[in-house]
Amino acid sequence: MSAPPVHDPPAAGVVRLPHTGLQVPDARLRVVRCRPHYVNRWEYRALLVRGEQRIGHIRGPLPDVAEPGPAGVAGGGPVVSFHPRGRAFTEAELEDFAAACRLDGQGLSSARVLTLLVDEYRIEQMVRGCARRGGVMARCCGEGWVHYIPLRAYPRSAGQCAAALAHLERASGVGGPWRIWDGQQWSPLSVGSGPDTSPGCA
Structure with a gap:
């Protein structure tokens, strides 16, 4: 995962996600599913799509078992990671996407962007569930x-x-x-x- 880019204004045409405030260059890139999964430890696996196309999944620690360290990093290695599905969306494309994202005018690491995309989905599900009731x-x-x-x-x-x-x-x-x-x-x-x-x- 790359270091956060310099703090500069977002490019024209970015979309501000309503729940996290993350500004993204392409709102079609979003999480549509997030489930707990256990392999040696509990983590989540989130399905990432671009439009209707599945492009990979995000893995990260569940909130109550997150490891210490800077955002997206623990023990010297990435905690939140992207696993592409074929060549539909590569890690290099993810880096470019993350470099164009902003939060409060600041650049973000790829791990932080992935985390916020998962957060956006989780909050949306919580809000919808409340409305259904x-x-x-x-x-x-x-x-x-x-x-x-x-x-x-x-x-x-x-x-x-x-x-x-x-x-x-x-x-x-x-x-x-x-x-x-x-x-x-x-x-x-x-x-x-x-x-x-x-x-x-x-």
Whole structure:
């Protein structure tokens, strides 16, 4: 995996992923499945596609058994790795893709990009699962942490927003700022606020 590139603005035409805030040059490159797998240790295996084409899979440690070390690295070797399927998408192409990605205006290593693609999928699945049960997901991001708490219904009135905020603070012990998934973006959970334009939780 390469070292992060220099910190420069993203190229025109990049797409900002809604849950992590990762900016990618091609939104067709995404994770569509992620499952736990055991070979000597528990890890996840995530299926990576470009459009409808399977191009390989990502392997990495499960969150509760991650090894210490810098992002994507432990014990001097990569923890998160890409395993291409044939020649449909090579490791060199992955390096080029990762070099064009940005998070908060900063370049990222390939391992970090892969991790964020997996995170984007996991959060999307969590949000969809909450919606299928008739609820809505709220979150609060801090430095190096994020709380996700489901609400039974989308709060629309000022009174409902106040009640939801009180519940979230009691449940998490965190005062905010809280944001709620409105189906397209994370919007501030407050009266008369516009859409969330802050970076994603990564």
